Each structure stands twice: as C-alpha cells, then as structure tokens.
Amino acid sequence: DAKTTQPNSMESNEEEPVHLPCNHSTISGTDYIHWYRQLPSQGPEYVIHGLTSNVNNRMASLAIAEDRKSSTLILHRATLRDAAVYYCILNNSGGSNYKLTFGKGTLLTVNP
C-alpha cells in the first residue's frame, strides 16, 4: 500500500486557519488523496478528496502539489468542533489500493 506521512499532532486557535500537511512521495498516477477525520468516540468521517487539482467543499479545501507528492488540508476557520484526528489516505477504488489504509493521523487540538 502507498504510504503517507503526517505530523503526529498540531495545535491551532479557534477561528484561525489550519494547514494540515501530508507527504505521499510514492503515490501512483491513479491514487486519489483522501482525507478523513475522527472525532472522539465516533467513526471516521469523510472530509474531502482529490486527484490533481485543488478541491473545495463546505468542510475544507485540499491543496495538491504539482508533483502530487504532498498535499495540505486547509480548514479556513477552525472551531472547537474541528478537534479530531485527521487521516490522509491514498485510495484507488478501481485498482489494488481500493481499501482505506489508515496511519496514525494528525491529532488536531483547537484552543479557545
């Protein structure tokens, strides 16, 4: 499985932007970059995914490097409810990388 590398933890203040980095230097051409987050005592929740172009949705933005070897999840204004573990995962539903393989993720702490 293609691997991703994320910082173990990050800290932010409420209402400030947060940039969560992810390195995936062995990404294949057909791998999508997925982000999930997991709040305490809940299952993981889909946040966003992309292939090559930057993506925006109501939860976050995903900035993908031109060489696709890294990406950044951007929370534009962190709230206390964004405190969670964020997972960056490579996935390709039609290929061998069809299942989600989780690492330890980044624990985001949001300070009031």
Next chain:
Amino acid sequence: DTGVSQDPRHKITKRGQNVTFRCDPISEHNRLYWYRQTLGQGPEFLTYFQNEAQLEKSRLLSDRFSAERPKGSFSTLEIQRTEQGDSAMYLCASSNPDREGYGYTFGSGTRLTVV
C-alpha cells in the same frame, strides 16, 4: 438515508464467549468493510465485501472471526471464543465506487470489552 448503522454500540463479554455484531450499510452502497481500532491507533482493515461476496480478508482476521453479508445487504461479524486482545472498537463502512465523490461512510462502531 440514515447512514451506516451498527449494533450494539457497546458490548461487554466474558473471555471465551461468542459475540456477533451487525452492520447495516447505506442501501445503495455495494461495498462493505469491517475495521478494528485499538486505542491510539488508526483503524485496521479486517475484511471487504462486494455485494454478498467476501473478496478480501486481512491476516488480522483469525479463524475465530467470521463475517457474512447475506443477500448483499446487512453484514455480521462474529468472534468466537473471545480473548482479551479482541477488545477494540469494530467499525463498519460502506461505499459505492460509482459515487466516490461521497467517500466511504463509517458507522459509529461497536466497542467490545472482553473481561
């Protein structure tokens, strides 16, 4: 659409007993996954169904574990002769590759405690 439902939410059992968990996926999702998560770790893949066919099983899934998905709808995960090491959160997820834009949807999990 009520999302992925898992039952029960919590289960406490004595070592050696059998337990069964149920997962009801989103109705139009043909893929179903089981994961296990221990404290401080990310979820670990256990097994995967496409419709009723079980297409992959992790080496983590010992012969005490069995999963089924009759008729390609709900799924059950059974653990026989439970051990204390089986204590974990068991998560179910479903997806539809024709709707990948919506990602995988996870249930809230079943927390198993073996005493």
